[in-house]
Amino acid sequence: MQGLRVPNAPQWRIAVIQGPNMSALGKRDPGLFGSVRSLEDLNDQLDGFAAKIDVELRHFSSNIEGEILNFIHYSDDVDAFMINPAGLTMLGMATRDALLDSGRPYLEVHFANLAQWFSTSGTPDAKSIFSHGASGVMEGLRHHGYVGGMLALTLALDDQSFLGKTARTNTHRKES
Numbered sequence: 270m271q272g273l274r275v276p277n278a279p280q281w282r283i284a285v286i287q288g289p290n291m292s293a294l295g296k297r298d299p300g301l302f303g304s305v306r307s308l309e310d311l312n313d314q315l316d317g318f319a320a321k322i323d324v325e326l327r328h329f330s331s332n333i334e335g336e337i338l339n340f341i342h343y344s345d346d347v348d349a350f351m352i353n354p355a356g357l358t359m360l361g362m363a364t365r366d367a368l369l370d371s372g373r374p375y376l377e378v379h380f381a382n383l384a385q386w387f388s389t390s391g392t393p394d395a396k397s398i399f400s401h402g403a404s405g406v407m408e409g410l411r412h413h414g415y416v417g418g419m420l421a422l423t424l425a426l427d428d429q430s431f432l433g434k435t436a437r438t439n440t441h442r443k444e445s
Contacts, residue, residue: 273322273420278427280323283419284347285315286337287330288364289356302380303411311412318416324423332356334364341367349404349422349432350375351415358383358397365399374404374432376422382409404432 287308290297295307305311312328319326327347329340334357341350341364350368352375354361368375377399400406404425407418425432 274424275427278323280325281349281423281426282325282327282347283319283422284327284329284340284344284350285312285415286340286350286352287328288337288352288354288358288361289332289334291330291353291355292332301411305412311415314412315415315419318419322420322423324419326419334361337361337364338367341371344371347373348426349373351378351418351422352376352399353378353380353415354397354399355379358399360398362398365402368399369402374422374425375399375402376418377403377406377408378414378418379406379408380411380414 292308294302294305294311305314308330312326315328316326327344329337331337331340337357344350350371350373352364352368354364354377357364358379377397379397383397397406405418405421407414407421410417422432
């Protein structure tokens with residue numbers, strides 16, 4: 270992965286948040302969720318890729334919105350968030366507001382293409398309430414979207430003309 274990032278890029282800290290129902294990963298429709306056997310399996314894959322691009326991940330998963338809120342509120346040591354709101358996608362306004370209030374960029378990620386998912390689930394007009402405030406959205410690529418999203422978010426943090434300028438105000442990160 271040499272050469273993907275700018276020379277002397279800092280090691281960013283990204284919190285990966287998994288919302289309600291993600292703890293059942295591996296027990297859900299393999300046509301939609303692919304070969305990932307468990308949330309731990311997904312986290313291991315993400316940690317492996319993060320090490321290749323010199324990113325530190327902090328994982329959090331909960332089926333309870335209040336626990337997710339507390340995690341966001343007390344994550345002052347991260348530069349950005351990646352969140353799969355899962356069961357909160359249409360209704361998690363408090364979580365969305367906490368992410369916006371954090372002042373840090375966040376990437377929304379989903380295994381499924383939401384437009385396709387909503388149309389087949391009988392809610393074709395449904396929308397994610399997270400997307401409008403997100404720095405980016407990655408969906409429909411199963412677990413591969415997390416890897417692509419992590420790379421894109423990292424490169425965006427490196428880019429001072431985009432997200433990096435804001436993220437660089439955090440003083441806890443270590444320079445490579």
